[in-house]
Amino acid sequence: MAVSKRIVLHFPRRLVERPIIYRLVKDYDLEFNILKASITPEEEGLLVLELKGDQKEYDKGIDFLIKAGVKIQALSQDITRNEERCTNCGACVTVCPTGAFKLEPKTRIVLFDNDKCIACGLCIPACPPRAMEVHF
Amino acid sequence: MVKTIAEINEKIRQGKAVVVTAEEIIDIAREKGMKKAAQEVDVVTTGTFGIMCSSGAYFNIGHSKPRIKLGGGRTYLNDVQAYTGLGAVDLFLGANALPDDDPRNRIHPGEFNYGGGHVIEELVAGKDVRLAATAYGTDCYPRRKLETWINIKDLNQAVLFNVRNAYQNYTVAVNLSEKTIYTYMGILKPKLGNANYSSAGQLSPLFNDPYYKTIGIGTKIFLGGGTGFITWQGTQHNPDVPRTEKGVPKTMAATIATIGDLKQMSPRWLIGASILGYGCSLTVGVGVPIPILSEEILQYTTVSDQDIIAPVVDYSDAFPQMKPDVLTEVSYAELKSGKIKVKGKDVPTASLSSYPRAVEIAGILKEWIQAGKFLLTEPVEPLPGVESGVTQKPLNERPIEY
Known part of the structure; x- marks a missing residue:
């Protein structure tokens, strides 16, 4: 397999x-x-x-x-979102090269899909409240 | 059908007022019709939660023994410089202020991890903040140095005072150049790689009262999780712009200046912002209640994302060079679909202001009013309107000859 x-x-x-x-x-x-x-x-x-x-x-x-x-x-395990700090603005959505952030269409809440994340770290400084954290 | 604010307040006191959010009113009016909806609904609540750079706070820290005159000297709060050109122990801290040793954009793009907006957030959260001051000393204020912890609960006054909030409409930012640019509208990828916008659209306060018929000076509002007031037109207030048939400005128009006691606000609604390559700022929550005084006012509040048009501007050239060029116009419905068309290309979109938080603000304000905790105010003066002659002028540079 x-x-x-x-x-x-x-x-x-x-x-x-x-x-x-x-x-x-x-x-x-x-x-x-x-x-x-x-x-x-x-x-x-x-x-x-x-x-x-x-x-x-x-x-x-x-x-x-x-x-x-x-x-x-x-x-x-390496890139996590601090849910307390995330405001669901969406600044990360187009910055992520693999599309790991998706908007829930109705509520416009930003969903983070760990499986798509390649831990490139681009979202970390792109996030205004600095809610994305890296733990290598 | 005409209602007065006094009548609505009486209903609020009795717990009988019908309050809905600017999102809910769209379907209500569609189902019941404008006339019936205007009769039944008393208040429509709005909300927005975005980075608002012209925000700040002033403080009176109380007199030390012996006295020190901070005015004319230098004062830092957690290493961020505050403005001291005021009376002895009054300070103003702007959201964009940075520590002297922040590298800024020396290594581009700078990270801007901590600035004035973050100090305000920490104060509001009840954290101790380090104050360090030097002064020149006078006969009546002899002290020249002060280092102390301060806490919001001990300050005589701690007041959020924002000179420009809640922009009525905003540009959509794109980048036509060959390299990534780092702007206050976020990271913009080259060759139309993405488009960023920043407005709550149909929930945003000034879109729901496009001619400022109820919102004015003295209007009581939700500000930073507490209550506040509109004190004046915001800076760059520019009401006389092209509008749609329904009166919605097609570009940046009105703004409001706001004030409120920082002590009753919350760090959930005032968040320090770090904008890569640009600077520090403050994310502010603002919500304005709109009294449904007539069918006309109700109609304005039924504005939806399809009705709101924003200009798309190139931030690699047109914006920095003050060129008026607009690439195209798009609706908020298109922006929220996830992609817009610019120069024939599908461009993915992202928002910098939080719609879920805007929904939450409108909901909180609705609850406050329903619970009788928040009464509406009659404006003491309207905001300057379309006919006022108030415009946003560019700087007229006049070279100084030596």
Whole structure:
């Protein structure tokens, strides 16, 4: 069975210079799409990936990453909306490249779809009351 | 059928007034007809919740011992500079004020995470705010330095005073250029990537009384979660603009200046705003009740998003360069559909003012009136109307020769 998942990888300093993602392709035949990357030498690296492939191979690949020392997080946990601060104005709606914000047509309440979020972070400074928060 | 405000107030006192929101009245009038609706409905409540830059607050902090004259010196509230050109311990804080060390747009676009609007929000929330002042010292006000926590509950006066609120209509902002621009109308993506608007449309106060027949100086309103008053025409008040057949201005027109005791307001309705690449501001909740004095007044309140037209303006060139060019005109119904057509292209839309919060404000005001807690006021003077000659002029620059 084929799967497609969005995950956040945290690389400890010692792994930053190793070709981890290459192994995912070569050994587990996984297709990847980099949604966000910030890897700086001497520091921890962060990679947001969309991974596609066979479920079994995907699981093995994830297993490999964990054994290598990469910390894995589901993407949806990382960008959250502070409901107390959100005023449902809609300033985020057209800023989001994946359409994760949708207006409920009747009430015009802004709905946030975690599954569509790629954690690019564009909505964070675009939000006037600063209701969008990132937790990497 | 003509009613007076006194008669409506009597009904409010008896708990018999019929109050509906500017959204509800649209269907009521459609079902019952204008005449019957005007007889039955006493008050229509409106609301808007958006970023309103010309907002601010003034304070009297009380005299210290020994005394200090803040006037003519420098005073900061949470590092944001307040205006001190007033009497000894009076201060004015504008929503756009920034800390001296904020990098502004030095690294463009600046984030503007904290400014005057945020200080006002924190004060209203009951948080302690750090006041730091330096002064020059006089015989009667000898002190030169003051550092203290202040809290809204200890201030003699804390008054929200906004010189321009609740714009009657607003432009829709787009970007025709090749690069993203960061404006007070939000982030505008290149080549018509998006269109941002900012009005509650059919719920917005001045759209429901387009000729200011009931709204005037002295009108009691919902302001920042408490009550306030309209004190004057707002700055840039510009009533004489092209209008639709129903009298709705097709571009930015009237504005109101508002005032109210900050101590009875709430941080849910006064929220510090950070506008990427532009600055800090304050999001303000305003709601105005409209007494249904006649069938004509009722008709105005039945305005719906289809009837309201706004101009689409290029914020990469026409707006900054003060060019009058309008790309097209669109209705609020189109804006709220999620996309508009500009130069043959489908452009996705987004709102900067919160419609759900505007609905909530109109609902709260309705409840206050139904509960007999909020009586209507007769304006002491009308706002300048179409015939008043009041217009918005550009600056006439006259070079200074040396």
